[in-house]
Amino acid sequence: MFEFKIHHKAKDSLARTGTFKTPHGVIHTPVFMPVGTKGTVKTLSQDDLKKINTEIILANTYHLYLRPGEKIIKKLGGLHKWMAWNRPILTDSGGFQVFSLAQEKGLTKDTKFKTTIKIDENGVEFKSHLDGSRHYFTPEKAMQIQHDLGADIIMAFDECAPANSSKKYFKEAMIRTHNWLIRCKKEHDRLQNTRASAPNPQALFGIIQGGIYKDLREESAKFVNGLNFPGIAIGGLSVGEGKHTMLEMIEKVTPHISKTKPIYLMGVGTPEDLLECVDRGIDMFDCVHPTRMSRHGAFFTEHGRFSIKNNRFKTDKSPLQKNCKCETCKTYSRSYLRHLISENEILGLRLITIHNLHFLLNLMRNIQKEIKENNFTKFKRNFLKKFKSKNEKI
Amino acid sequence: MFEFKIHHKAKDSLARTGTFKTPHGVIHTPVFMPVGTKGTVKTLSQDDLKKINTEIILANTYHLYLRPGEKIIKKLGGLHKWMAWNRPILTDSGGFQVFSLAQEKGLTKDTKFKTTIKIDENGVEFKSHLDGSRHYFTPEKAMQIQHDLGADIIMAFDECAPANSSKKYFKEAMIRTHNWLIRCKKEHDRLQNTRASAPNPQALFGIIQGGIYKDLREESAKFVNGLNFPGIAIGGLSVGEGKHTMLEMIEKVTPHISKTKPIYLMGVGTPEDLLECVDRGIDMFDCVHPTRMSRHGAFFTEHGRFSIKNNRFKTDKSPLQKNCKCETCKTYSRSYLRHLISENEILGLRLITIHNLHFLLNLMRNIQKEIKENNFTKFKRNFLKKFKSKNEKI
Numbered sequence: 001m002f003e004f005k006i007h008h009k010a011k012d013s014l015a016r017t018g019t020f021k022t023p024h025g026v027i028h029t030p031v032f033m034p035v036g037t038k039g040t041v042k043t044l045s046q047d048d049l050k051k052i053n054t055e056i057i058l059a060n061t062y063h064l065y066l067r068p069g070e071k072i073i074k075k076l077g078g079l080h081k082w083m084a085w086n087r088p089i090l091t092d093s094g095g096f097q098v099f100s101l102a103q104e105k106g107l108t109k110d111t112k113f114k115t116t117i118k119i120d121e122n123g124v125e126f127k128s129h130l131d132g133s134r135h136y137f138t139p140e141k142a143m144q145i146q147h148d149l150g151a152d153i154i155m156a157f158d159e160c161a162p163a164n165s166s167k168k169y170f171k172e173a174m175i176r177t178h179n180w181l182i183r184c185k186k187e188h189d190r191l192q193n194t195r196a197s198a199p200n201p202q203a204l205f206g207i208i209q210g211g212i213y214k215d216l217r218e219e220s221a222k223f224v225n226g227l228n229f230p231g232i233a234i235g236g237l238s239v240g241e242g243k244h245t246m247l248e249m250i251e252k253v254t255p256h257i258s259k260t261k262p263i264y265l266m267g268v269g270t271p272e273d274l275l276e277c278v279d280r281g282i283d284m285f286d287c288v289h290p291t292r293m294s295r296h297g298a299f300f301t302e303h304g305r306f307s308i309k310n311n312r313f314k315t316d317k318s319p320l321q322k323n324c325k326c327e328t329c330k331t332y333s334r335s336y337l338r339h340l341i342s343e344n345e346i347l348g349l350r351l352i353t354i355h356n357l358h359f360l361l362n363l364m365r366n367i368q369k370e371i372k373e374n375n376f377t378k379f380k381r382n383f384l385k386k387f388k389s390k391n392e393k394i
Numbered sequence: 395m396f397e398f399k400i401h402h403k404a405k406d407s408l409a410r411t412g413t414f415k416t417p418h419g420v421i422h423t424p425v426f427m428p429v430g431t432k433g434t435v436k437t438l439s440q441d442d443l444k445k446i447n448t449e450i451i452l453a454n455t456y457h458l459y460l461r462p463g464e465k466i467i468k469k470l471g472g473l474h475k476w477m478a479w480n481r482p483i484l485t486d487s488g489g490f491q492v493f494s495l496a497q498e499k500g501l502t503k504d505t506k507f508k509t510t511i512k513i514d515e516n517g518v519e520f521k522s523h524l525d526g527s528r529h530y531f532t533p534e535k536a537m538q539i540q541h542d543l544g545a546d547i548i549m550a551f552d553e554c555a556p557a558n559s560s561k562k563y564f565k566e567a568m569i570r571t572h573n574w575l576i577r578c579k580k581e582h583d584r585l586q587n588t589r590a591s592a593p594n595p596q597a598l599f600g601i602i603q604g605g606i607y608k609d610l611r612e613e614s615a616k617f618v619n620g621l622n623f624p625g626i627a628i629g630g631l632s633v634g635e636g637k638h639t640m641l642e643m644i645e646k647v648t649p650h651i652s653k654t655k656p657i658y659l660m661g662v663g664t665p666e667d668l669l670e671c672v673d674r675g676i677d678m679f680d681c682v683h684p685t686r687m688s689r690h691g692a693f694f695t696e697h698g699r700f701s702i703k704n705n706r707f708k709t710d711k712s713p714l715q716k717n718c719k720c721e722t723c724k725t726y727s728r729s730y731l732r733h734l735i736s737e738n739e740i741l742g743l744r745l746i747t748i749h750n751l752h753f754l755l756n757l758m759r760n761i762q763k764e765i766k767e768n769n770f771t772k773f774k775r776n777f778l779k780k781f782k783s784k785n786e787k788i
Binding site: 038039040042043044045046047067068072075076077082083084314315317327331332333335336339340342343345346347349350351 | 433440477708740741743744
């Protein structure tokens with residue numbers, strides 16, 4: 001189980017294709033994972049997801065822990081059964097959301113950040129964003145919740161420091177993350193061995209931190225790689241550090257990761273980023289961007305992003321994207337979709353989400369194909385040239 | 395075209411089955427028409443509607459006239475093509491919404507009602523609920539808009555007086571409706587003959603008014619029946635007059651309607667009403683009730699209506715209704731659906747709408763079957779007994 005196999009490598013870049021085996025099926029990499037925060041990819045049914053060939057989705061531990069509660073999901077047979085999704089699922093650790101709570105309040109300075117959510121070496125105390133109730137997450141607790149949920153891939157509990165933290169604080173957070181990583185692994189092994197929770201084996205991925213500092217990122221990469229996880233994630237990027245820094249950090253860590261492990265870049269998912277990061281050896285991605293932009297009426301075409309609200313689409317008979325094979329494009333015109341979005345009709349949100357996710361998943365399939373045919377670099381260049389040509393400011 | 399054929403008649407009631415032929419397919423009666431106010435049955439795709447075997451939907455002229463405008467829809471090939479629905483459509487005349495505007499403001503006394511929306515013998519001036527802009531509907535205008543939209547069945551422009559109007563006012567409105575009816579027919583014939591708009595023939599239905607007065611209803615039924623429409627509607631009921639009065643009015647009008655015409659009761663659609671009205675000879679129904687209740691988390695079972703928000707469904711593994719064949723019930727548990735609705739997840743609204751519409755359409759198919767097997771009266775009694783047994787107050 002959880003075998004990662006590399007099938008093709010690009011000759012002129014770090015891009016590669018592979019397969020990752022899980023109890024609920026094989027994932028073809030590079031892969032984009034749609035985000036189903038509360039156990040539902042917003043606006044879509046599980047059947048909609050299958051129709052666009054979604055291989056794996058992500059769900060958020062923090063949200064499911066608060067509501068309905070992981071014990072209820074466990075009682076009902078685990079996340080797969082409860083949400084009627086029999087393909088692979090990845091759950092995050094809850095860490096990112098817990099640490100985001102402090103940032104959302106604008107308390108991003110080191111000290112205040114620490115005191116607002118009360119971080120100590122043992123874990124983090126935080127208040128629910130729903131009702132202000134107090135909760136305490138430790139690495140062990142994060143493992144226990146994720147075992148109750150029963151996803152195929154689960155994530156270590158890490159500290160995600162704000163992008164504008166000091167280097168001193170980034171280092172402190174990184175060391176704490178490393179210590180927690182060891183505790184996560186220990187608790188995960190214990191739970192697996194006692195078969196206390198999930199009926200299927202689960203793969204625990206470690207997470208590299210270190211902020212925007214090359215030396216910290218390298219140190220973290222080496223440490224995490226040494227713990228022999230079936231997969232390794234890069235956390236704390238795409239949180240405001242800028243594209244250039246993000247790519248630089250990726251370039252610093254990948255050389256220190258064993259070639260036999262899939263690399264998962266957390267929270268990244270624009271078409272531009274996907275191409276640049278695949279180029280640098282990333283195998284897995286997730287991001288709320290494509291689903292969120294859909295609910296604002298924005299859609300992808302090969303010529304970039306557009307807003308369906310634009311007046312010129314009022315009498316436009318054509319589909320969102322010419323020759324697109326998604327249900328939305330095969331059935332509905334821009335004129336009708338514009339009407340639905342203008343009128344706040346729920347169907348519009350779903351139809352545009354279907355198109356945008358199909359667009360991204362199709363991009364990933366094309367990327368796989370082009371890597372296989374050793375044509376990725378050229379494909380990337382052409383795609384980006386076209387994609388940037390008419391991009392609207394949305 | 396527009397042939398209505400009665401296939402089976404119940405021996406002990408006025409219930410009957412039939413078929414009504416339209417350019418976009420045959421409708422099996424008694425039929426329930428889901429309401430797609432703005433050219434979309436709220437939360438559902440056209441594919442969802444087909445999967446639950448929807449034979450015909452209703453769309454609202456008033457809303458489509460205001461946005462996107464019937465000229466845009468005509469330009470894009472008509473309502474069927476624009477909304478990608480190739481089965482029958484019925485549009486109302488816009489009258490009901492225009493007259494509702496005055497009622498929604500609480501101005502239901504005769505005089506004020508008249509002055510707010512400015513009714514005269516020629517037509518009605520009203521303000522758009524969207525932007526306050528002034529518009530003027532006449533019988534001719536209502537026909538022209540509906541020809542531009544191009545539905546299979548279109549409705550005459552009638553005056554729908556408030557339920558608490560005086561008898562004097564009901565009579566006045568009825569006479570105006572009759573005069574308008576003649577003008578609608580004339581304009582419809584003119585448009586059909588010149589083929590000015592819709593590419594397909596359209597059936598114009600007349601509407602019986604007369605409020606809650608037996609003599610007015612009888613007078614109106616005789617008048618409308620005399621004009622030789624392919625179908626006849628009963629308007630102005632189910633607007634607050636009470637169940638008993640509604641059924642009484644139906645009983646008064648049906649004897650005066652030719653047996654060769656389908657009878658359409660406008661705005662009625664609870665399971666109880668459907669059964670009682672089929673029993674009294676009604677062939678067609680529409681109502682926003684099943685779609686609206688879905689968006690509030692209410693669902694039908696054979697034991698009545700329930701609210702998915704109820705705490706006891708939190709860990710309920712069962713489907714909304716045992717043995718139900720809809721996609722929702724075949725896939726998802728009450729626990730998951732309760733979570734979706736509690737979390738305001740859009741998917742929940744759609745899944746419950748699918749179930750409730752499937753429930754009603756399935757009820758209509760069962761009604762057809764039971765009439766055919768001469769078992770309708772018993773079926774109705776048993777259904778209602780069970781349905782009322784556990785009904786929650788929703």
